[in-house]
Amino acid sequence: MPNLEEYKAKSIVKQEGLNIPDGCVAGDFSDINVDFLKRHKNIVLKSQVPVGSRGKKGGIVVTETSSAEDAFRELIGKEIDFMLPEKLLVEEKIDYSAEYYLSVYSCPEHRGPVLMFSSSGGGDVEEEEGGTVIIPVKINSDKISADFFKKGLSAAGGIEALELDALADIANTLYSVYRKYDCKLVEINPLVKTDEGFIVLDAKMIVDGDAFFRQGEALDLDFVEEIEGRQPTDLELAAGKIDEEDYRGAAHFVQLPVKSIRGQYGDKVKTFIGFNCVGTGASLTVMDEIARLGYFPRNFADTSGNPPASKVYRMTRIILSQDNVGGYVFATCVSSQQLDNTARGIIKAFKEVFSKTGGIPDIPAVMLFRGAWEEEAMELLKEHGLFDQPNVKILDSNYTENDLAGIFDKLYKEWKNGKKL
Amino acid sequence: MVKNFKLVLFSGGNISIDYSKCRDCESKACTKFCQSSTLEPVLKIENGIPVTTDSSKIEKKNWCTECLACELNCGLYGKGAIRIELPLGE
Ligand code: SF4
Ligand code: SF4
Secondary structure (H helix, E strand, O other): OOEEOHHHHHHHHHHOOOOOOOEEEEOOHHHOOHHHHHHOOEEEEEEOOOOOOOOOOOOEEEEEHHHHHHHHHHHHOOOEOOEOOOOEEEEEOOOOOEEEEEEEEEEOOOOEEEEEEEOOOOOOOOOOOOOEEEEEOOOOOOOOOHHHHHHHHHOOOOOOHHHHHHHHHHHHHHHHHHHHOOEEEEEEEEEEEEOOEEEEOOEEEEEOHHHHHHHOOOOOOOOOOOOOOOOOOHHHHHHHHHHHOOOOOOOEEEEOOHHHHHHHHHHHOOEEEEEEEEOHHHHHHHHHHHHOOOEEEOEEEEOOOOOOHHHHHHHHHHHHOOOOOOOEEEEEOOEOOOHHHHHHHHHHHHHHHOHHHOOOOOOOEEEEOOEOOHHHHHHHHHHOOOOOEOOEEEEOOOOOHHHHHHHHHHHHHHHHOOOOO | OOOOEEEEOOOOOEEEEOHHHOOOOOOOHHHOOOOEOOOOOOEEEEOOEEEEOOHHHOOOOOOEOOOOHHHHHHHHHOOOOEEEEOOOOO
């Protein structure tokens, strides 16, 4: 589900007719137009990392233009929730008298779009009591009726009658953005009231992943997994390409945050493992069992739905090209896919990644093959020399996820103590 | 001289065969497990070298199932003549 960065969402609502502050996006201070800096005495620098409560986390800085360069350098180098921004949004500082919240989102309960308004916008809108009015918008209507909107809005209180017309227009623009770009959510927070009218100070758009085929190019989106709250990594982008044109089976890949796992679990983390599975149910059990022993997945991956060997090969290459990987675990559920093909994909990847050791992993590796073509898979792994290796254990359907974790633990400890290839 | 073999794959990438290595190969293991998406395999041996069984199917999407068996078998039992290139992130 692609989550657009603030500057992109804002440029779209601007195209559709809403007002946004004068500004630009910049990866370096020198990218900022000199005339822009001359025009404004005070500016706002906003880190373009997709995290909530950015302001509270130090991701938004208001500065006098004269000291903007230092502030820019500091903010672009500042990690927020373990993410480093590539760009900052640089905008004029806006003075305002009131801030509101306005969004249209796909509501499972109403089975359609819902308009949400609060007369108290800003960072803590979700925590505010009162002031939030939810107006269900009829799914078949092209336009939100002004009267319907006004009736709902007047219940929020504290809004002058004159503002209602302007707010109804903005809500309709937002609804048309929601429809035009196949959004799951389009949100303005805050929408501020100024002497010159309403201005969008922050905007967010989440586009429905199933609409990728028609919005991908228009919105310059990448085909990736649902990784809400951050931008995709280079490897996630590469993994997204595996499935983009090839309908045979599925390849899912998401990287997990090394720093925050280390921050949370400290010394309990023995190492990170490259991880792949067939069937997400089994994968959750394996991850639970193995993390409990101190081996944390560096990634989640799934190659199920009977993919060709080439798809498994590509996924294995991506998994093994991650940094901070001290082991490899592969596990299937009791699967109906052709596991011999799955094995071939892994074998080819091993031969290339571990070419110095003849295709035998030089890190501890445990692989659990259960299901259709299991025997053929075993034969292939044997044929290619992966049985009876000090670093590698191959398991069949006599083994459980719990067994796998224990065997990996033993293997890792032996490997750590010097029994290496 | 026979031109070397090249087959473009549905998922991107290709299979190439260096025929100069095939003449001395006794196993012809590349064809042992070829499993196309049709009844006929993709590869057969003709005049001592692997060729496609039906050139009209070369353009057919997913004819070669990308099982990788030809490359792996050739590597183990043949002369390492097959290279399957599967680019990443393109
Ligand atoms: S197994 Fe390899 S070397 Fe032998 S014929 Fe086939 S491609 Fe050529
Ligand atoms: S990859 Fe598989 S199906 Fe394709 S030519 Fe090789 S053996 Fe045949």
